[in-house]
Amino acid sequence: MPKKKRQCDEAQLKWFEEALERIKKATGARTQVQLAEVLDVRQSSISDAKRRCSIPAEWFLKLYRSHGLDPDWLSDGVEPVYLNESKAKIPADTLLRESPAPYGRMNSRGRVLPVSTMAGSRKENPTWEPNPIEELSVPESFCRPKLQVVKVDSASMEPVIARGAFVGIDCAQKEHPDGDLCAVHFPHQGLTIRRVFMQGDSFVLKAENDKHSDLTIPAAEMEDRTVGRVVWVLQNVSPL
Structure with missing residues (x-):
């Protein structure tokens, strides 16, 4: 029998959507096409990530290299926004006002x-x-x-x-x-x-x-x- 695909639960899906929204805000990508271009991946890769409720680690690394973004902020909303502000495309204050701020995560500091x-x-x-x-x-x-x-x-x-x-x-x-x-x-x-x-x-x-x-x-x-x-x-x- 084919292996049953793992389904995301509600909490995992919420985490994924919040993290993806922070990525879009920080990069200015409004569509899946634009996001795929920023990440240098196929659109199908974004759909696969959503199905798994998982963001590949290499995406965070790419965004650090291209935009100076802190992977912890992208993943869980934990400041600072940037590790290298010289590469920032959007001011951190603007992103903090417009991006979702998760509350109550197990790893929240x-x-x-x-x-x-x-x-x-x-x-x-x-x-x-x-x-x-x-x-x-x-x-x-x-x-x-x-x-x-x-x-x-x-x-x-x-x-x-x-x-x-x-x-x-x-x-x-x-x-x-x-x-x-x-x-x-x-x-x-x-x-x-x-x-x-x-x-x-x-x-x-x-x-x-x-x-x-x-x-x-x-x-x-x-x-x-x-x-x-x-x-x-x-x-x-x-x-x-």
């Missing part, structure tokens, strides 16, 4: 980061500066070059973000797509985290909690007062 209050070091400062009060271990794939972790002391975003939650803020991201969660500085008050929407010449910062009023900031001030965009939240889930 952690990193201990300082956690600041939302008030910051001095409330009267025109710009927000962190005031570390404790430390938190997070998966390394959650880390960014300009990441700031704060502990939420407000109920304005409940139930989406509970009081006491830890929030990761990417300070390299200052854009304001409608509906995104952003951390914005209010002098003499500290940070507030709200969903941001542009309306005319102003930005409206909307709360999830009906007991808290929405806030408005002139568009001309928004860039200077934006600390960054929220990229992850760690919090306890209340039992149903």
Whole structure:
């Protein structure tokens, strides 16, 4: 009898798809044809790899040689992105924003980061500066070059973000797509985290909690007062 082909389970397929997506993002390959050209393989080789849920080791070696990419990042999202940045085609910050960040893998490493209050070091400062009060271990794939972790002391975003939650803020991201969660500085008050929407010449910062009023900031001030965009939240889930 012919030997039965091994089937991928759900976890293996998810790993393969995430790793392949990182490869596509880092090389700019949008189609299987373009990816085959970058890897210098036949298209059928990519189909075979997907069927096996396995990426050949020589692909990682080729991508290191051609693009300076770290095989650990390609495989598991473990930073750094590049081992040789001189060959980088796309900035690492861009790739970290756009590529999937796996969580909970058995071989995932952690990193201990300082956690600041939302008030910051001095409330009267025109710009927000962190005031570390404790430390938190997070998966390394959650880390960014300009990441700031704060502990939420407000109920304005409940139930989406509970009081006491830890929030990761990417300070390299200052854009304001409608509906995104952003951390914005209010002098003499500290940070507030709200969903941001542009309306005319102003930005409206909307709360999830009906007991808290929405806030408005002139568009001309928004860039200077934006600390960054929220990229992850760690919090306890209340039992149903």
